[in-house]
Amino acid sequence: MKVLLTGAAGQLGHALRQQVPTGVELIATSRSGSGADGDGLIALDLADAEACRAAVNQHRPDWVLNGGAYTAVDKAESEPELAHAVNAGAPRAFAEALRETGGSLLQVSTDFVFNGAQGSPYRPEQPRDPLGVYGASKAAGEDAVEQLLGSNGRGVILRTSWVMGPVGRNFALTMLRLHRERGASGQPLAVVADQVGCPTCTHTLAQACWRVIERSAGLSADSSSALGPILHWSDAGAASWYDVAVAVGELAVDLGLLECAAVVNPITTVDYPTPAQRPSYSLLDCTDTRRALALEPTHWRTALRQLLAASV
Numbered sequence: 001m002k003v004l005l006t007g008a009a010g011q012l013g014h015a016l017r018q019q020v021p022t023g024v025e026l027i028a029t030s031r032s033g034s035g036a037d038g039d040g041l042i043a044l045d046l047a048d049a050e051a052c053r054a055a056v057n058q059h060r061p062d063w064v065l066n067g068g069a070y071t072a073v074d075k076a077e078s079e080p081e082l083a084h085a086v087n088a089g090a091p092r093a094f095a096e097a098l099r100e101t102g103g104s105l106l107q108v109s110t111d112f113v114f115n116g117a118q119g120s121p122y123r124p125e126q127p128r129d130p131l132g133v134y135g136a137s138k139a140a141g142e143d144a145v146e147q148l149l150g151s152n153g154r155g156v157i158l159r160t161s162w163v164m165g166p167v168g169r170n171f172a173l174t175m176l177r178l179h180r181e182r183g184a185s186g187q188p189l190a191v192v193a194d195q196v197g198c199p200t201c202t203h204t205l206a207q208a209c210w211r212v213i214e215r216s217a218g219l220s221a222d223s224s225s226a227l228g229p230i231l232h233w234s235d236a237g238a239a240s241w242y243d244v245a246v247a248v249g250e251l252a253v254d255l256g257l258l259e260c261a262a263v264v265n266p267i268t269t270v271d272y273p274t275p276a277q278r279p280s281y282s283l284l285d286c287t288d289t290r291r292a293l294a295l296e297p298t299h300w301r302t303a304l305r306q307l308l309a310a311s312v
Contacts, residue, residue: 001217004061005029006090007068008041011168012108015202016067021210027059030068046070047085049093056097063213064094064105069138073112076133077275083133088140095148095155104154105145106212111161111197111234113139116279123285124159124230132276142230150229156212157230161284162244165202166310171241172199173311175248182262183249193242193266197282198234201303203310208233211293227292232284236297242266244304251305257312 002025007013009030020026029044044055046068056064070076070086091107098105112135113128128139142157149155164172178189215227239247242264249261269280290297 002061003063003065004055004059005065005067006044006046010068011165011170012067012163012202012205014167015165015206016209019206019210021214027061046090047082049089052090052093053097056094056101060101061103063103064098065209066091066094066105066107073134074275080133083137084140087137088144091141092144095145098154099148104216105149106209107141107145107157109142109157109159110138111159111282111284112279113142114279114282116281119281121283121285124228124232131279134276156216158209158212159232159284160200160205161197161234161282162199163202163205164199164307166307171244172248172304172307175245176252176308179249179252179258179262183258183260188263188265189245190265190267191242191245192269192272193240194268195278195280196238196240198238199244199300199304200234201307203306204235204298204303205233208293208295211295215293231289232286233289234284234286235300235303237300238283239300247301247304251308255309257308
């Protein structure tokens, strides 16, 4: 089975490349064609729709695993055209080409397609209602996959939330750096405490992605229910950004990565204004996906500990 992977130099791409299943021929791409942890990547700019179509026509993959994205939530407010080109234009181009070649698409999406107003976990079938440009661009990408590949069952959307890994740029590694810098000097951190969701480690997310492809391709039968066209996956539990920041300090000290953690003070969203509005509650209901994939969830603190240990 041949899989074309986008975003291979990113934090999710790194984890996906570490877990390639037996029998998969991986065609790994990144924007520049290189990555921090190795060469051998093929250049593919997701903002170039024609290049995306050409990649499918050239390599004829059985699956495109679209793990690349424009993820700069605040910057997207000032770069809407680029955000939509990458997050909506690329999946549309892949879907158009795959509809002709006969391949399938796994589109990685986000909790930011919801507005966060309902105050309870979102189920896959609920309507999208994004708040900002980033969420709107990802929602448009989902819509393209549904329009072009939904009728033949060859498009799968996997939403996730608060992605963090041992490499790249993410909240966990930023907090680790700030704890290291400020813990020694006694300076506190101020972190938003009224936005609730769930962190997702790239290791567990990559496992879910590969399981989706294996199940859909009939390579794995250890499941009690069929996959739907839209899936939700995150680690288990719920947290605010404040909770995660505190946990990073506690776990880093326990792992010997820090001598002392910084004090973390909770603040509100109003206290920390940003260009993009974020959902206040974006927890995803992953019950059906976990059952369908036959994967046991990992609590976010356990996954975070593994992440920090692997970041050394």
